[in-house]
Amino acid sequence: MTSTQRWPEQGWALLHLLLVSSFSQAEELVCRQSGDPENPQLSTHGDIILGGIFSFHNFQIAQAMLFAIEEINNSTDLLPGTSLGYKMYDTCGSIARSVRVALALANGNEAVSSPSEAPCTRSEQVQAIMGETSSSPCMAIVTISPFATCACLSDKTKYPSFLRTIPSDYYQSRALAQLVRHFGWTWVGAIRTNDDYGNKGMAIFTETAQQLGICLEYSLSFFRTDPPDKIQKIIEIIKHSTSKVIVAFLSVFDMDVLMFKFSQYNLTGYQWVGSEGWIFDSQTAEMDKHHILDGAIGLAIPKAHVSGMKEFILNFKPVNSSGNDMLAEFWEALFNCKFKQLNSLTENQRECTGYEDLNLMQPSFIDMSLMPIFNNVYKGVYAVAHALHKILGCNGTCNYKVQLDPFIVNVYFNENGDPPAKYEIINWQPTENVTLLWQVPVSVCSEKCPPGTRKVLQKGKPVCCYDCIRCAEGEINSITCVQCQPEFWSNDRRDACLKKEAEFLSYEEIMGALLTAASLFGTCMTAVVAFIFFRYRKTPIVRANNSELSFLLLFSLTLCFLCSLTFIGRPSEWSCMLRHTAFGITFVLCISCVLGKTMVVLMAFKASLPGSNVMKWFGPTQQRLSVLAFTLIQVVICILWLTISPPFPFKNFKEIKDKIILECALGSTVGFWAVLGYIGLLASFCFILAFLARKLPDNFNEAKFITFSMLIFCAVWITFIPAYVSSPGKFSVAVEIFAILASSFGLLICIFIPKCYIILLRPEKNTKKNMMVKGAQKIS
Incomplete structure (x- = not known):
């Protein structure tokens, strides 16, 4: 693979890579340095110098930079005829040292013995600095970082010269929250490294988690150098917590400290969710002898492969180690040997040859799980190389006469200096040979509420x-x-x-069936009485008191019994209008007939007095007209009611909570009470007249029975009003039907049954003589 293939020129979308210094080799007045100079641990000359700031506990990262520089120097396509040099420093993980060596790289490193001497001149200056591998040092120095992920570094107003080849934690933190929510973990604990990486990353996770309905039982921070009692306090909080999921935004070093404490207390059974800072680290997995992290899940940088890099790293030989004490010490510690020219060998110590094989080392060194980081270093070097290639107008050779801005060289990433975010999900299994059936734990503060x-x-x-x-x-x-x-x-x-079940008074239920039976029985009973009266129509008792009114009364009673049937069954528009109007008209017809009969009794008594001719003023014609007039008034009231606001079917949802009451709304309540009021008025008037005529001298005074019938009628309807208003649902309909039937039976029994008794059982009393008023004329 060529260098051009490895790093396409348009492969980034980030603006403003700030490269320090310029290509001008002219002597310029610069700073004066006092004190000991900072010398690089690894360096080589070149036409263009790149800086490297790393913690050399991971020597492979430095090797990845060397591999990229060597590859570019051997390329004829990228920076042709130009050599890249480098100066690499070991920061030992110290922020203060990182700043110091960054200044050394930026300003040069020549010492001046006294201020009176000639001012120093600018020596080889670096054009870009690779490193650091953590966020906090990068906030203090200008770098292209392969592993600093803090989202704060994307703020170009604060860090305009910072670039990185690893995604920002803004995306990782949000992705971790989404991962936690995916498994239904709504009650979690959180622990973070107490630095910019941990604090900023956990802040974004917490904000996103709250938006997703995830709650944090605790959120703790610590640093590996904290006193033991602080770390012990963290362990106690976790031990007494109820959440079973721990989101750990930690560096690998802090994770190792925490795992040591967990192993001391044998704290297992937690589901760990990890950031890329430790979840990808194979050494942490190897150290987990107590299976504390079994099943851990998290996000890691996607796997990467760079042809030849692994071989380059593992083929490193410090043959000429005399010139670099740091490399010699590194090699001696790695292979437990000593270089003879540097140290006098002690007994049982073997001599380092410089040709020892790294492939035979412990897995922690030859393990290439960190290849994604090495690849990020590799990409950073190529990003600088492509930028310089374009600026210098390299076409066969590079034009060194181009004057670069001392601070800015453009190369394209994205507007925040970040690459596109892409992660892999990692799930830790206890061994390579055994597949763990991962049991997803439950971690909630409260169980999901059951239905209802x-x-x-x-x-x-x-x-x-x-x-x-x-x-x-x-x-x-x-x-x-x-x-x-x-x-x-x-x-x-x-x-x-x-x-809801629809409820109405139906024929199928017991109450409806009984009321129907009562209605039909009353109808049949009325028909029987009418038949008896018709059969004995020429007898004195039938002819007495106007037989025509008796038959009209029987007809109206039949209608009263039948109109009660309109109240039974599912309400419809027609049944709602019919039931109240039919009831109102038939009852007025009925009361009008009774009123007519009462007035006949009174007129008959007046006619028996000497010289009276009142009967000619209230004869059969006047009786018929009075019944018609009284009935027409009710008809007019009903017509007005139906015209203005008629009754209509109505679904009552409030009367009974779990049922729909199908009923007839009154429409105009004024119309309803006008109908009832008119009936009550006629009934009251009839009752008063009958009461006054009850003691008139007559062998068969019908006014007595009319008085009883109207007393029953009025009592029924007076009782009906409060019962109707207070009865729920279909029971109010049943109360109304009962009132109709009770008053109808009262009229039928009180007025006609005594006469039927005489007709059928006491025929000797059914004579003209017996029907005569004492000492008066016969009632015609």
Whole structure:
């Protein structure tokens, strides 16, 4: 693979790579340095110098930079005829040292013995600095970092010269929150490194977690150099927590310290969710002898492969180690040997040859799990090389006469200096040979509320902690209890809305059947009485008191019994209009007939007095006209009612909670009470007249029976009003039917049954003589 293939020129979308210094080799007045110079641990000359700031505990990272520089120097396509040199420093993980060596790289490193001497001149200056591998040092120095992920470094107003070849934690933190939510873990603990990497990364995770409904039981921070009692306190908090998931935004060094403490207390059974800072590290996995991290899951930089890099790293030989004490010490520590020219060998120590094989070393060194980081270093070097290639107008050779800005050289990443975010999900298994069936744990503060209940937050606790309260009747649970639609009602479990049962007085139920039977019985009874009266129509008792009114009264009673049937069954528009108007008109017809009969009794008595001729003023014609007139008034009232606001079918959802009451709304309540009021008025007037005529001298005074019948009628309807108003649902209809039937039976029995008794059982009393008023004329 050529260098051009490895690093396409348009492969980045980030602006403003700040490269320090310029290509001008002219002598310029610069700073004066006092004190000991900072010498690089690794360096070589070249036409263009690149700086490297690393912690050399991981020598492979430096080797990755060397591999990229060597590859570019051997390329004829990228920076042709130009050699890249380098100066690499070991920072030992110290921020202060990182700043010091960064200044050395930027300003040169020549010492001046006294201020009176000639001013120093600028020596070889680096054009870009690779490193550091953590966020906090990068906030203090200008670098291209392969492993600093803090989202804060994307702020170009604060860090305009910072670039990186690893995605920002802004994406990783949000992705970790999404990962936690995916497994349903809403109650988690969080622990972080107390530096910019941990604090900033956990802040973004916490914000995203809250948006996703995830609660943190605790959020702790520590640094590996903290006193033991602080770390011990963290262990105690975790031991007494109820969450089973720990989100760890830690560096690999802090994770190692924490795992040592966990192993001391044998704290297992936690589900770890890790950031890329430690989840990819194979050494941490190897050190986990107590299986504390079994099943750990997290995000890591995607695997990468650079042809020849692994071989380059493992083929390193410090043959000429005399010139570099650091490399010699590194090699001696790695192979447990000593270079003879540097140290006098002690007994049982072997001599280092410089040709020892790194492939025979422990797996922790030859393990290429860090290849994604090496690849990021590799990409950073190539990013600088391509930028310089373009600026210098390299076409066969590079034009060194081009004057570069001392601070800015453009290369394209994205607007924040970050590469596109891409991660792999890692799940730790205990061994390579055994596949662990990963049991996803449950970590919630409160169990999910069962169907039919709603959440009630526990006072003083996060939103993930709640109690489950049963929903009220007519409600079902969603996030909160939701009222069912009016035509629906909740089931017993409160998890579904079922259609309400429609309730109305039907013929099928017992109450409806009994009322129907009573209505039909009354109709039949009236028909029987009418037949008897018709059969004995020429007898004195039938002819007495106007037989025509008697038959009209029997006809109206039949209608009264039958109109009660219109109240039974499912209400419809026609049945609602018919039931009240038919009831009102038939009852007025009935009362009008009774009123007519009462007035006939009174007129007959007046006619028996000497010289009276009142009967000619209230004869049969006047009786018919009075009944017609009284009835027409009720007809007019009903017509007005039906025209203005008629009764209509109505679904009553409020009367009974779990049922729909199908009933007839009155429409105009004024119309309804006008109909009843008119009936009551006629009944009261009839009762008064009958009461006055009850003691008139007559062998068969019909006014007595009319008085009883009207007394029953008025009592029934006076009782009906409060009973009707207070009865729920179909029972109000039943009360109205009962009132109709009771008053109808009262009229039928009180007025006609005594006459039927005489006709059928006491025929000797059914004579003209017996019907005569004492000492008066016969009632015609």
